[in-house]
Amino acid sequence: MSKNPDAFTRLINALKILPNVGPKSAQRMAYQLLQHNRDGAQELSEALQHALKQVHHCERCNTFCEGTLCDICADSSRDPRRLMIVHMPADVSGMEAANCHDGLYFVLMGQVNPVQGMDLSHIALDKLVARLQNSEVEEIIIATNFTAEGDATAYVLAELFKNLPYKVSRLARGIPLGGELEYVDAGTLAQAVYERRMLKE
Amino acid sequence: MSKNPDAFTRLINALKILPNVGPKSAQRMAYQLLQHNRDGAQELSEALQHALKQVHHCERCNTFCEGTLCDICADSSRDPRRLMIVHMPADVSGMEAANCHDGLYFVLMGQVNPVQGMDLSHIALDKLVARLQNSEVEEIIIATNFTAEGDATAYVLAELFKNLPYKVSRLARGIPLGGELEYVDAGTLAQAVYERRMLKE
Numbered sequence: 001m002s003k004n005p006d007a008f009t010r011l012i013n014a015l016k017i018l019p020n021v022g023p024k025s026a027q028r029m030a031y032q033l034l035q036h037n038r039d040g041a042q043e044l045s046e047a048l049q050h051a052l053k054q055v056h057h058c059e060r061c062n063t064f065c066e067g068t069l070c071d072i073c074a075d076s077s078r079d080p081r082r083l084m085i086v087h088m089p090a091d092v093s094g095m096e097a098a099n100c101h102d103g104l105y106f107v108l109m110g111q112v113n114p115v116q117g118m119d120l121s122h123i124a125l126d127k128l129v130a131r132l133q134n135s136e137v138e139e140i141i142i143a144t145n146f147t148a149e150g151d152a153t154a155y156v157l158a159e160l161f162k163n164l165p166y167k168v169s170r171l172a173r174g175i176p177l178g179g180e181l182e183y184v185d186a187g188t189l190a191q192a193v194y195e196r197r198m199l200k201e
Numbered sequence: 202m203s204k205n206p207d208a209f210t211r212l213i214n215a216l217k218i219l220p221n222v223g224p225k226s227a228q229r230m231a232y233q234l235l236q237h238n239r240d241g242a243q244e245l246s247e248a249l250q251h252a253l254k255q256v257h258h259c260e261r262c263n264t265f266c267e268g269t270l271c272d273i274c275a276d277s278s279r280d281p282r283r284l285m286i287v288h289m290p291a292d293v294s295g296m297e298a299a300n301c302h303d304g305l306y307f308v309l310m311g312q313v314n315p316v317q318g319m320d321l322s323h324i325a326l327d328k329l330v331a332r333l334q335n336s337e338v339e340e341i342i343i344a345t346n347f348t349a350e351g352d353a354t355a356y357v358l359a360e361l362f363k364n365l366p367y368k369v370s371r372l373a374r375g376i377p378l379g380g381e382l383e384y385v386d387a388g389t390l391a392q393a394v395y396e397r398r399m400l401k402e
Binding site for chain 2: 019041044182
């Protein structure tokens with residue numbers, strides 16, 4: 001992009017930080033925004049600023065929210081005895097759309113990578129332990145992805161709960177192997193919750 | 202995304218304006234930015250603002266630039282007798298990388314859509330006509346895409362030049378059928394320039 005103006009190149013480079021966006025896509029996005037959708041570009045810029053300022057983590061479940069508690073944690077009609085542990089906020093949305101879990105959630109905001117040495121710093125384990133202290137939780141449903149990372153994360157969680165007084169289950173393998181939660185349809189998601197395998201009673 | 206906070210949803214909606222970004226990708230991008238790359242999100246927001254403010258069109262060739270003239274139009278070593286007409290700035294970059302054209306460019310910043318009634322308002326025809334007034338241009342190379350839109354645009358241009366005193370050519374069909382310029386490798390691009398078909402001498 002040697003002959004491009006600096007501001008344009010800077011925008012292309014900034015767009016490349018988005019997941020799955022390479023140099024060609026970034027170039028096309030920058031062109032699309034500046035030539036055909038300047039209002040959209042303005043809104044995107046402002047939405048980023050607004051989100052950076054407003055979005056924090058729910059004190060209880062660690063998902064993104066604007067106040068102290070997210071809508072689900074603040075909802076007293078949810079069953080506090082069942083806690084479902086997921087990778088990221090999109091997984092909560094998927095579960096809610098499937099309408100198969102009336103308990104609460106905990107969002108790890110990351111996964112363990114078994115290839116890179118099972119580094120636990122990417123998942124909010126400390127916050128999870130604190131969440132369970134003096135809680136009403138009786139059953140924990142591990143709803144991590146059925147990928148290498150999700151399996152490793154589930155293993156770490158199962159080890160963590162081994163000597164603690166909770167029922168622990170993991171989603172049934174109704175979800176296709178290698179699949180990631182956010183791309184699974186609601187029906188399959190629901191079946192995987194109903195048929196969850198007990199790991200420990 | 203019913204249970205997501207407003208600022209998060211707003212960001213997801215803003216990301217959906219990007220080409221080829223659907224609801225799932227937008228959700229993943231928003232999560233990635235807010236959880237793992239807040240500096241990147243900040244930079245993207247600022248780069249958008251900067252580009253919206255700084256990037257305008259080159260007075261001569263209509264590409265994106267920050268001053269009055271782009272680097273190529275301002276370069277007196279380029280041959281002003283050959284003018285290559287392309288769809289968008291990325292095509293100029295591709296040609297420059299292929300190093301096969303030492304003339305100047307004109308960027309239409311759009312294509313004619315034959316399905317939607319050959320509307321000419323999306324391409325900068327008026328600016329192109331003004332560009333050619335009293336110019337040194339002798340040969341025009343039509344370098345639009347080899348898609349339905351690119352062919353329709355080439356047809357409109359060929360009609361425009363029919364009674365004007367220019368040599369007019371189009372890129373050789375060395376470029377794969379259905380392909381778009383920005384995804385073609387430099388060697389193929391160069392060959393298509395060298396073997397351009399004369400439409401009119």
